[in-house]
Amino acid sequence: MKFLLIQLYQTGDVVLTTHIQREIKNAYPDAEIDFLTFTANKPVLENSPYLRNILTTDRKSGLKGLIKIIIQIRKNKYDAVLDFMNNPRTALISLFSGAKNTVGYATSRRRRFYNTLASRLEGSPGETKLSLIAPFISDFRPETHNTRPELFTSEAADEKAAEVLSSFGIKDSDFIVTMSPTHKRDTRRWKLKHFMNIASFVTEKYDAKVILTYGPGEKGYITDNVPVMPENVYLMPQLSLGEFTALIKRAKLHIGNDSAPHHIATAFKIPTFIIIGSSHTSWVFSSPEHTCITKGMDCQPCGKSVCAISGEIPCMENLTADDVKPALERFIKNVFRL
Numbered sequence: 001m002k003f004l005l006i007q008l009y010q011t012g013d014v015v016l017t018t019h020i021q022r023e024i025k026n027a028y029p030d031a032e033i034d035f036l037t038f039t040a041n042k043p044v045l046e047n048s049p050y051l052r053n054i055l056t057t058d059r060k061s062g063l064k065g066l067i068k069i070i071i072q073i074r075k076n077k078y079d080a081v082l083d084f085m086n087n088p089r090t091a092l093i094s095l096f097s098g099a100k101n102t103v104g105y106a107t108s109r110r111r112r113f114y115n116t117l118a119s120r121l122e123g124s125p126g127e128t129k130l131s132l133i134a135p136f137i138s139d140f141r142p143e144t145h146n147t148r149p150e151l152f153t154s155e156a157a158d159e160k161a162a163e164v165l166s167s168f169g170i171k172d173s174d175f176i177v178t179m180s181p182t183h184k185r186d187t188r189r190w191k192l193k194h195f196m197n198i199a200s201f202v203t204e205k206y207d208a209k210v211i212l213t214y215g216p217g218e219k220g221y222i223t224d225n226v227p228v229m230p231e232n233v234y235l236m237p238q239l240s241l242g243e244f245t246a247l248i249k250r251a252k253l254h255i256g257n258d259s260a261p262h263h264i265a266t267a268f269k270i271p272t273f274i275i276i277g278s279s280h281t282s283w284v285f286s287s288p289e290h291t292c293i294t295k296g297m298d299c300q301p302c303g304k305s306v307c308a309i310s311g312e313i314p315c316m317e318n319l320t321a322d323d324v325k326p327a328l329e330r331f332i333k334n335v336f337r338l
Contacts (some may be wrong), residue, residue, distance in 0.1 A: 001079040001136075003033045004099070006090050008057070012260035014041045016125045017084055019150040020133060021050035027137050034076065036069070036093070043242035044264070047152035066092065074098040082132040086110055103132045125281045148285060149267040154309055157246035160239065164247060168209070168234045175208040178248050178265065180217040180256030185305050186261070187278035188257050191314050192225050194275075196233075197321035198255065198328065203232040205329075206338055211236055211251075213244065213261055253332070258283050258292075266290060271335045273328055277316045279304045289335050293327050295319040 003024055006018040028067045035045055039056040041195055046054065054244045059070045070093055071218045080101040083094045091147040102229075104114035111117055112214040118131040118136065125146030153161075169178060175301040179199055183189035183323045202208040210233045212222055222235060229235055239247065245264055254265035265272050266285045274284050274292040275286040275310040280301040284292045294300055297307070332338050 001028055002034075002077065004034045004036060004055075004073060004076070004078045004081045004097070005084065006036045006081065006093065006273060007084045008036070008038045008090065010260065011041050011044060012263045013084075013125070015149045015151065015260060015263040016042055016227050017129055017208055017266065018045070018048070018112065018151060019082075019126055019145075019147055020082070021048065022127055022150055023130070023145050024136075027133070034074070034078075040241070043150060043240060044245060047154050047240065048150075049152070061209055069093065070096045071166075080116075080136065081115070084132065089259065101135070103135060103255055105131060124286060126285070146270075148287075149263060151245060151249075151264060151267040153246040154242060155250060155293065157240075157242040158249075160243040160244035161250050164211075164239070165250060167237075168211070170209045170211075170234075171297055172250070175206055175253070176251045177202055177208045177210045177253045177255060178213055178215070178261065179253040180213045180254070180259055180261040181209050182214045182221055183257045183259050184215075185278070186304070187305060188317070190257055190261065190275040190319065191223070194319070194321045195255075196226060196230070198324060199233045199276075200230050200329075201321065201325055202255075203230070206332065208253075210234065211247070213248070213256075215260070252336075254326075271331075273331055275316075275319065275324070276301070276306055277313065278307075287303070291331050293319070293324055293329075295323075 007014050010217040024031050026313055032268055034053040035051055036055040037060055057065055078099040079096050081097045082103045083090045086104050086108040091110040095113045101116045102114045103116045105120045106117040107120045116135055118134055121127050121131045121142055130142050130186045131232045165304050180193050181195040213236045219323050248264045249268045251270050254260050254270050258274055258276055262272055262274050271289040276294040281292050284290050301317055
């Protein structure tokens with residue numbers, strides 16, 4: 001069978017869809033699987049042994065771009081198109097794909113665009129995404145499927161990551177911690193001052209080497225507020241997405257917000273300690289080496305981009321580094337026996 005999986009954005013959501021091609025291959029070893037995403041996210045899918053092709057389009061391509069990708073998809077004659085987004089653009093792509101089976105969630109407001117509706121599984125994002133492969137697997141049972149995302153890096157990206165570590169004087173044997181203090185949404189971004197406090201804490205207590213990471217256009221958020229890096233804390237140089245992925249792969253621990261780097265670390269089985277604001281704790285992979293902490297306010301999780309209480313965003317401001325340190329210490333002790 002020929003499958004097309006659709007997840008255009010965000011990068012973290014693309015990462016969280018990468019287990020699907022593996023699970024399809026387990027059920028259909030001879031399946032030909034393609035993936036449609038935005039061009040910017042292609043690097044996180046490259047080198048996957050499960051994918052035949054990665055199709056790309058762009059956010060600002062307009063009607064012309066939409067028609068172009070639909071024509072390309074129709075030429076490929078897919079047996080099944082699995083739309084994990086169900087937004088207006090992807091619904092139209094599915095509708096006009098020419099595929100025998102166009103699959104969307106039964107709960108989608110655009111369910112009329114699909115000829116195969118899948119009952120939406122409750123649980124983590126990875127579990128929910130399994131819903132769309134259920135129609136193709138007899139006696140489907142979600143508990144028999146692995147929902148951990150899986151990524152692969154190129155040799156060139158691995159070499160670049162090694163070069164970055166070497167430039168900082170960091171050895172593979174060091175306790176390398178990647179820390180991602182940025183996020184596009186204020187309500188999901190723990191305050192930078194708290195992150196820096198934690199960075200100093202882990203360098204002093206565990207002799208860690210902390211690498212601060214950031215996404216496109218986010219470097220200034222760090223440099224404007226932290227002009228001089230503390231000892232053993234390093235600012236990641238500008239890297240491509242593929243190189244960035246390879247750098248996180250070299251870490252022993254990842255600390256950050258609920259964002260793409262968190263899911264990338266999870267894909268490489270790097271233990272993660274995540275600070276949760278407006279998002280749900282279900283975004284953290286269910287496994288002992290992955291955990292999170294929240295302020296525990298009654299309004300959490302609100303899922304909103306703007307805080308209804310205050311511009312200071314209490315769940316992110318009032319959860320202090322001193323609140324977090326005991327939980328982080330317990331986590332490190334349990335996972336690393338340090």
